[in-house]
Amino acid sequence: MKIRDLMTTDVRAVPPDATIKDAANIMNTVDVGAVPVVDNNKLVGIVTDRDIVVRSVAKGQDPNQKICDVMTKDIKAISPDTEVHEAADIMAKRQIRRLPVVDNGNLVGIVSIGDLAVEGKYEDEAGEALHDISKDTLS
Numbered sequence: 001m002k003i004r005d006l007m008t009t010d011v012r013a014v015p016p017d018a019t020i021k022d023a024a025n026i027m028n029t030v031d032v033g034a035v036p037v038v039d040n041n042k043l044v045g046i047v048t049d050r051d052i053v054v055r056s057v058a059k060g061q062d063p064n065q066k067i068c069d070v071m072t073k074d075i076k077a078i079s080p081d082t083e084v085h086e087a088a089d090i091m092a093k094r095q096i097r098r099l100p101v102v103d104n105g106n107l108v109g110i111v112s113i114g115d116l117a118v119e120g121k122y123e124d125e126a127g128e129a130l131h132d133i134s135k136d137t138l139s
Contacts, residue, residue, distance in 0.1 A: 004080035007109035013038045016068040034098045041106045045071035077102045
């Protein structure tokens with residue numbers, strides 16, 4: 001099965017000059033833990049709730065600080081034609097829970113470890129990926 005069959009296509013994103021508060025508001029409104037950062041629909045980063053807490057709040061930074069100051073820039077993205085097994089392997093190896101999906105550099109969706117788990121056939125892959133993601137945190 002391809003990622004295009006599982007990914008979420010209705011993805012809210014922010015531009016690099018958005019504020020931390022803007023991204024946090026999207027996370028709260030849409031109930032997500034990550035927001036892609038796009039510039040002219042090109043993926044340039046991703047910001048997670050953890051990025052905001054660790055790179056901003058914990059340091060006493062201003063919530064109006066630009067998102068580009070706290071976002072993760074070295075991101076791994078996949079294409080809609082990526083196989084689900086491959087996406088699970090990438091999540092496990094990079095210890096990430098979400099992967100942006102791009103087509104010709106343009107953001108077209110996002111897939112999470114939860115998306116893999118919901119699709120019954122890939123529950124084992126999702127569980128293995130989550131185990132690999134969590135094992136370093138738990139040790």
